[in-house]
Amino acid sequence: MTQATGPARSHPATLGDVARLAGVSIATASKALNGRSQVRAETRQRVIEAAERLSFRPNQLARGLLAGRxxxxxxxxxxxxxxxxxxxxxxxxxxxxxxxxxxxxxxxxxxxxxxxxxxxxxxxxxxxxxxxxxxxxxxxxxxxxxxxxxxxxxxxxxxxxxxxxxxxDNVDAGRIAVEHLLACGRTRISHITGDPGYLAARDRAEGARAALADAGLDLVGEPRFGAWSEGWGRAATALLLDRHPDLDAVLCGSDQIARGVMDVLRERGHRVPEDVAVMGFDNWQVLTSSSRPPLTSVDMNxxxxxxxxxxxxxxxxxxxxxxxxxxxxxxxxxxxxxxxxx
Amino acid sequence: MTQATGPARSHPATLGDVARLAGVSIATASKALNGRSQVRAETRQRVIEAAERLSFRPNQLARGLLAGRxxxxxxxxxxxxxxxxxxxxxxxxxxxxxxxxxxxxxxxxxxxxxxxxxxxxxxxxxxxxxxxxxxxxxxxxxxxxxxxxxxxxxxxxxxxxxxxxxxxDNVDAGRIAVEHLLACGRTRISHITGDPGYLAARDRAEGARAALADAGLDLVGEPRFGAWSEGWGRAATALLLDRHPDLDAVLCGSDQIARGVMDVLRERGHRVPEDVAVMGFDNWQVLTSSSRPPLTSVDMNxxxxxxxxxxxxxxxxxxxxxxxxxxxxxxxxxxxxxxxxx
DNA sequence: TAGCTTTCAGAAAGCCTTTTCGGTCCATTT
DNA sequence: AAATGGACCGAAAAGGCTTTCTGAAAGCTA
CATH class of the missing domain: 3.40.50.2300 (Response regulator)
Structure with a gap:
């Protein structure tokens, strides 16, 4: 099905073609098409029709060259x-x-x-x-x-x-996440998040702490930095539950982590959200909506x-x-x- | 921190500027920079240096206007x-x-x-x-x-x-997927896939059937069309296991479906891959690499x-x-x- | 020295559009 | 009738670049 046809396609119409067809000068054609006032209505119409007939599109290169933008x-x-x-x-x-x-x-x-x-x-x-x-x-x-x-x-x-x-605003993101958990009546909140080399991870943790401090509370345990993965979510949750079996919410640094967290929570017999609330970050549709239960998450807009x-x-x-x-x-x-x- | 500074930024250098600085005509400058032959080596060098000094970048608009491309x-x-x-x-x-x-x-x-x-x-x-x-x-x-x-x-x-x-090539994709399962010694293969309104779903099913036919086999049950979601993967698997508890492989129309399939298989006590092999489609990293076990998948390249x-x-x-x-x-x-x- | 070729530089046209300015024509005013 | 004004149109320049063609100078041969 391969065939050489040569690159010859008739040049797209120029303003000159339009002008010729309409029987006016290039300048007039330009003015007519651009709504300038110095053209008789009848002439303008003729130009517009000619432009349409040739399916004329003004060359933006030439225009840009002239305009400087x-x-x-x-x-x-x-x-x-x-x-x-x-x-x-x-x-x-x-x-x-x-x-x-x-x-x-x-x-x-x-x-x-x-x-x-x-x-x-x-x-x-x-x-x-x-x-x-x-x-x-x-x-x-x-x-x-x-x-x-x-x-x-x-x-x-x-x-x-x-x-x-x-x-x-990742600091604020951490803050509003915690505020939501507090509004749900949770007070023993833990934070499992990703790579501490990422400013986003540190910012969110900081915001979360600040919101808790405003409520006279503190995180349950230190924020657990690790990787942005489900695997880390699972591992960290296991450790966390051993140390603090009484927590009632886990704020996760990403939706992937949250998925891992929920898996282990369920395996260990904790119900989500009845016993423990879980929140993710990024609001990544494929993860949040297909998890069981669907995952509350912070969307970065x-x-x-x-x-x-x-x-x-x-x-x-x-x-x-x-x-x-x-x-x-x-x-x-x-x-x-x-x-x-x- | 808002300050109006006016749009006045010095115009980028033009070929004319370069030519003036090098003491040659515009034409010569152009030829020098474009490696044309009609320039003495020494002159060319002078032009190149001038261009560099002004950090001259030829205006692609002008060039395009002229070249037609x-x-x-x-x-x-x-x-x-x-x-x-x-x-x-x-x-x-x-x-x-x-x-x-x-x-x-x-x-x-x-x-x-x-x-x-x-x-x-x-x-x-x-x-x-x-x-x-x-x-x-x-x-x-x-x-x-x-x-x-x-x-x-x-x-x-x-x-x-x-x-x-x-x-x-989705037909071929279905084929190579089944061939892989056959190579793993699987013979009782079922197919759970997505929306039958998608040609991709139908093509893959067709390819899968063709590969099985070549091996003198057929699918276990009809292909189960549904949605491209984890939820459908779970639901379809439940039905499938009731009807055909002896299957040894499930080919899934997407990685999301595969995830749902694996969840239910595990819940029902089937080991993956020892008892049942599972394959997905799309090779969507976030799903394939973080599932347990990691998911074999067809990548569409x-x-x-x-x-x-x-x-x-x-x-x-x-x-x-x-x-x-x-x-x-x-x-x-x-x-x-x-x-x-x- | 005259006549030739070769080498290199510049003038100018062209790409397509916008805009300014000058010019034509007609209708109105004095 | 002459002058003024307005409405409309076109010539031309500009924007930055490439390319062709013309020209000039130099090097060569006879």
Whole structure:
């Protein structure tokens, strides 16, 4: 089924073609199509019809060349595979797509060299701005202050406070998670979480502690840092139950950990949520909704982060710069694994 | 921290700036930088240094305007959320990024209107080609034959056989899955799968049957179509065990189903893989590696699909059209949930 | 020295659109 | 009738780059 047909496809129509067909000059055609006022209604109509007949689409390259703005932005992810980038990317794409901005997607695969390469390529294409999406919430190196276009960092903040970064508020996330458990009447709350090398893990733990302190309480045992996996959830729960068999809630650093926790709780004869409430983080649908019972989880509102980053970039492009780290609130999504203590 | 600084950033350097600094004409500067031959080595060196000093990046807009090719392609997904689009997108981005092609990402969110809008916008930006990524393997409406640029469909084939589509071979996937189970010495194999409205489900079942037939066997019971969920996996397994307590393998239509299947098998006292082998589909890391035991699964090689689509688009742009549906092989990733019958 | 080729640099056209400015035509005013 | 004004249209420049073609200078042969 392979056949060479040569690349010859008739050139897309240009404004000149439209003008010729309508019997006017190029200038008039342009004005007619762009709603400028210096055209008689009848002439405008003729041009519009001609444009339609040729299915004319103005060449954005030429337009961008002239205007100095291209209506494009670069979206630089360090890790497409990771599931956190995707919602952010969706939010940003959504916010831009609604306007007339097109998005160049570049995945650096966590490689600084490749990232640099992509930045240069994007600047060559004269993007109006850049969004840099990290794969974890830990600060990342800035692209530098010398770039000719504005940059907004999303999820992972830049390490240069002069840059603008939009991130989820993990401290607050830990806080609202605990507040939900307290509202359910739980008081003996333990925390099993992931890799302590992740700022997100430390932030959430800090927020959780703060909320407990506000209520005059403390965590049951120290926060247990480990890995973001089900396996760690299971192992940590086993240890935890040996030491503190009386706990009535476990706040988990991720939904995966929570799954492991629930498995061991059930195996050991603790009912969820009657005896022990369990909460996860990330609100990862496939895990939260198919577990038994469905898992209450903190959603980081990542789409919102993406949208906010896009919006910030927009305003930066039009001249209003901000800087610093802006933290967006998270939200608790309540499901069956937490319920008021009866 | 908000401060208005005005959009005034010094214009990026143009070829004219470079030429002036090097003391040559614009034409010479262009030739020097592009490795054309009509420049003395010494002059070329001077130009290159000047370009470096100004960190000159040729304006791709201007270049594209002139060349008629922009070095950009559109990547049109119908559903970014779905996890199948992502690896395809990664593969394509990877294949293009290696060349000098930039990718416009557009998510139509499953809406035909929005898709049409994006196509028009992309054509306005004079992309050299389009890749359309579907969210399921069922055929989707063609964008039409009248587009001025080549189009390649990935994952979901176009319903017009004149288009080129690159898809995973689900029939073969069902076949190799069963062949693996047979190689493990299993002969009483059952199939629990997802929504029968999905071509993928029907294709896999067909492939599985064909492989069994080749071995002179048949499925234990009819394939059980249902949903792609853990819940369905659990429910179907319960029914299945009642009717056929002697089975020694379950082939599942997805990793989620497989997880549910394994849960119920374990609860009913069947050991995996000693008594019953379990296989999933999709090779979704988070499910396969954290289940107990880790799940053997069929990987659809989606990155490969993306790369192949990118490559096909490349060759189409340079004039060699293909058409029809090209199915790429899948592969079995063996983990603990399948093992030779001892 | 005249005439040739070779080597290298620059002028200019072209890609497609927007916008400014000047010009034409007609209707109105003095 | 002449002058003014408004409505409409087109010529031309600009934006940054590539490419072709013209030109000039140098090196070579006869």
């Amino acid at each position: 291209t209506g494009t932005v670069g979206l630089l992810t360090s890790d497409l595979e990771g599931r956190f980038s995707i919602p952010i990317l969706m939010g940003a794409e959504d916010a831009f797509g609604a306007g007339e901005v097109a998005v160049f997607l570049c995945d650096a695969r966590g490689d600084a060299i490749r990232e640099q390469h992509h930045v240069r390529a994007l600047l060559g294409r004269r993007v109006d701005g850049l969004i840099v999406v990290g794969s974890r919430t830990d600060p990342r190196p800035s692209l530098g202050r010398e770039l000719p276009v504005p940059v907004v960092y999303a999820y992972a903040p830049s390490d240069d406070p002069a840059d603008l970064s939009i991130v989820p 990542l789409e919102q982060v993406g949208r906010a980053a896009a919006h910030a970039l927009f305003t930066a492009i039009s001249g209003v710069r901000r800087s610093g780290i802006e933290a967006l609130p998270c939200r608790v999504v309540i499901r069956g694994s937490t319920a008021p203590l009866s | 922009t070095g950009t392609v559109g990547l049109l997904t119908s559903d970014l959320e779905g996890r199948f689009s992502i690896p395809i997108l990664m593969g394509a981005e990877d294949a293009f990024g290696a060349g000098e092609v930039a990718v416009f990402l557009c998510d139509a969110r499953g809406d035909a209107i929005r898709e049409q809008h994006h196509v028009r916008a992309l054509l306005g930006r004079r992309v050299d080609g389009l890749i359309v990524v579907g969210s399921r393997t069922d055929p989707r409406p063609s964008l039409g034959r009248e587009l001025p640029v080549p189009v390649v469909y990935a994952y979901a084939p176009s319903d017009d056989p004149a288009d080129l589509s690159i898809v995973p 989606l990155e490969q699909v993306g790369r192949a689509a990118a490559h096909a688009l490349f060759t189409a742009i340079s004039g060699v059209r293909r058409s029809g549906i090209e199915a790429l092989p899948c592969r079995v990733v063996i983990r603990g949930s399948t093992a030779p019958l001892s």
